[in-house]
Amino acid sequence: MFSQSRPAFVWREEVLPSDVAVIQQMTAASGFFRPEEVAVAAELADERLAKGSSSGYLFVFAQEGDQVLGYACYGPIAGTLHSWDLYWIVVQNHLRGQGLGRELLELVERRVWAAGGERLYVETSSQPRYRPTRRFYQSAGYAPQAVLPDFYAPGDDKVIYVKRTTRPGAANDPD
Template sequence: MVSADRPAVAAIVREVGNFSGPEKDCALELVDIYLRDAAQRDYRIIVATNAAGAVQGYACWGPTPMTLGAYDLYWIATHPRAQGNGVGRELMAHVESKVLEENGRLLIIETSSKESYGGTVGFYRRLGYEEASKIRDFYDVGDDKLVYIKRFSR
């Protein structure tokens, strides 16, 4: 990701539909941390573009603080008009390859049990992530935190 991609990424965050106001703000805060200093090690961001160079999706991940070899996927989103065409799969393949390059052994994704995240959970399962834990009523009453993981052997 480079600064010129920010408006397209902001539009994706705005338009995917299932992010709350605070979630949108947080997603863009991480984008700005990355754009201010792409060499910092906490947050990495990649964008996926189409043949014309237009941004279709992005992913943000980084090493989980105070662990050895665990990584968090902080955000992933594909523009609604581009969903279902393999963009998310490509983004995840890139993230996983980078985690493996650094000898990562675990990729962790936190998501919500809300119905609006049902498709997202289907996507993670399809890509081989398994539910590792659930905290009931974490985000709100009736809105659990689901933790999905993939382990890499090393």
């Protein structure tokens, strides 16, 4: 369901040099990530710019004019046949809850399934602050798969979710 104020946007999958600073700003302003995580988010874009597709990082940006409204970063997990990871997904604070995150996630899923991916993994924290994030994944069909107790810090577990393709004939065809 979209609010009246939801802006029109276009998708962009090419990474621009200016995205490094934009990602840094967006992830920092979200209030959800520690400074080290903000640095890593920006580094993934840097790596993509330096190495191209061999970096293993793919991006999708929702863009209105010269403004990035939200983005996601994902890629195949090295050493696996069909498993992919969603590394990052962030929507600008003032646009949250208007459906943009869902659209970003659905575009990533389409890309992953089309590339032969059969499992898309996401991970987040067990902390109460991340309850909306966990709801977001669960409402999009992601099932909790594992909990790593105290992973981030004492009392702060890592929760790993997975979504499997419904593509007929996939090796991991859902039960």
